Amino acid sequence: MxxxxxxxxxxxxxxxxxxxxxxxxxxxxxxxxxxxxxxxxxxxxxxxxxxxxxxxxxxxxxxxxxxxxxxxxxxxxxxxxxxxxxxxxxxxxxxxxxxxxxxxxxxxxxxxxxxxxxPRGSHQEAWDIGRVLVKRGPRVLVVVEQDQTELATSLVAKAVSAVKAVGASWPGGWTGSGFVIALDDKVVRGADYSLPKNAEDALAMATWVYRTLPGEVSGMGERADSYVVINPRNRARVDARTLAHEFTHVATAPYGAYAPRWMVEGAATYVEFLPMDGAEDLALDKYEAKVRTKYLAKANGLPTDATFFNNASSSYPLSWLAMNYLFHKYGGTEVATLYQEMAALGSTQAERNRIMQEHLGITEAGLFQALRAAAGL
Incomplete structure (x- = not known):
């Protein structure tokens, strides 16, 4: 054998x-x-x-x-x-x-x-499913169906822009690469777009890549990186900002799996919304005002891990608002350090509160109150 x-x-x-x-x-x-x-x-x-x-x-x-x-x-x-x-x-x-x-x-x-x-999510790779076309760009690799040359060229250009944006925006810089999978199959790696909750709305997701497989050293496996899998139903909606969001997940994947969902998605959305080559600048002042009045005023706390995706329409804006506040108040270096420790050690609420108290002097509940105070609520 x-x-x-x-x-x-x-x-x-x-x-x-x-x-x-x-x-x-x-x-x-x-x-x-x-x-x-x-x-x-x-x-x-x-x-x-x-x-x-x-x-x-x-x-x-x-x-x-x-x-x-x-x-x-x-x-x-x-x-x-x-x-x-x-x-x-x-x-x-x-x-x-x-x-x-x-x-x-x-x-x-x-x-x-x-x-x-x-193990779910650690097999059925892009090369296993059908005949593919692989196209590269600087720090980028894109996989599509064999006859989808035009799609591959378009995604490479978007991915190159997104990789540059994350490299420039993430504190300390990011020198990694982006692997984008855009196949017709709805189940690739850890992405399952046959599920109703993913099929319609999700554009793309970053899926874990393993240094050691689940069950070899730990039940979860030791995670090394992430590959981005695009929803075949929504390929036309994916732009450079979408990929910048997912590549932020790729950049932070080595930190660990325990950061709260509001931090994970908030950080990715924060980078996604920053000025980017080839993308129109967003009116973030107006967006911030909208998030405060439409979502923050009605919320009782930061989005929880358990309910985050059930209330995605409010969870993402509130998470962006929280991370935007942290980046502006404490600076990128402190936020990145906080993220790394939360991702490595924040497996319980008590640990998350301890880490935030140590770095920022406030807990998650305190951060939520600070957001409300900044909004005059």
């Missing part, structure tokens, strides 16, 4: 399709075609590093009954680093089923049998 997996990684790096397909069941035309497509997709991404690691055998009597007594089904970690995109090697998961040939060699007979057992 290990030799086969090593050969597959070597084949991609060396552009050797024959080597990649050498251990695929030649009698399974559907699998062979899918693996050939996968090879063509993988070649486009430009992996600086690529390897496949055999994990745990997954016994399933139904697979033995289907393929025979030599059946070996195994979870596999694909460890990779895309040149110019991933700051560190990252991992995704897949499942392979092998059987032994009469001549004693092993062959791959399925690459989908274990899909339902794999």
């Amino acid at each position: 290990d030799k086969i997996l090593a050969a597959r990684a070597h084949a991609v790096q060396q552009d050797n399709e024959a080597e990649f397909l050498a251990d695929v069941d030649p009698g399974n035309k559907t699998l062979l075609a899918r693996q050939r497509m996968l090879f063509g997709n993988l070649r486009q991404f430009g992996f600086a590093k690529l390897g496949y690691e055999r994990l745990h055998e997954q016994f399933d009597q139904r697979l033995v009954d289907k393929y025979g007594p030599s059946t070996y089904a195994v979870g596999v970690a694909m460890a990779y680093q895309i040149q110019g995109i991933d700051p560190v090697p990252v991992r995704t998961m897949l499942g392979y089923t092998f059987t032994k040939r009469p001549d004693g060699r092993w062959m791959l007979v399925s690459d989908t049998d274990l899909d339902r057992q794999l």
Whole structure:
């Protein structure tokens, strides 16, 4: 198994399709075609590093009954680093089923049998779904359907502008890159646009990329980065500001997963609304006045994690208002430091209050009262 997996990684790096397909069941035309497509997709991404690691055998009597007594089904970690995109090697998961040939060699007979057992959000990558086109720009990689050259060109231009904006606006600068996935499929990585709450309104979302997979070191996995997946229903509505919002999530992803939702979305919206090359400046003074009268006056506190997306029409403006206040009152360096500590340690309300008290001298409740006082409420 290990030799086969090593050969597959070597084949991609060396552009050797024959080597990649050498251990695929030649009698399974559907699998062979899918693996050939996968090879063509993988070649486009430009992996600086690529390897496949055999994990745990997954016994399933139904697979033995289907393929025979030599059946070996195994979870596999694909460890990779895309040149110019991933700051560190990252991992995704897949499942392979092998059987032994009469001549004693092993062959791959399925690459989908274990899909339902794999961790949600850490498999079904852009290169797995259909034939794709990969297009690059400075610090940007965009993936679209194979025949969507015009869409790819448009998204690259928007993404380049957005990456520059986040790099210039986020305190301390951000030197990372943006990976944008814009495919027709509604379920890619951790994004599921088949769900009613996402299907209509969501434009895009940043999905986690893992340094270690869920269950390897921790239940959640160790998160390294984020890739942005665009809602296929709303591709025409995505602009540079939308991508700047999502790339702010990418920039802050390495901090951790525990920052309150109002801080996560408020920071991204704050950067999204700043002046940006190629985008018309927004009338933020008028917007601030509107948020104060329409939402702040009726609110009882900052948006909570549990109800944030249920009340998105008010949660996003209030979160922007809170982060806008913090950036102007305390400065970007202090806010970025606060964000990092909240994301790393703010797993409980008590911890969040402690961290905010330490950095700002107020809790979340105190911040809400400060917003109301600034608005004269």
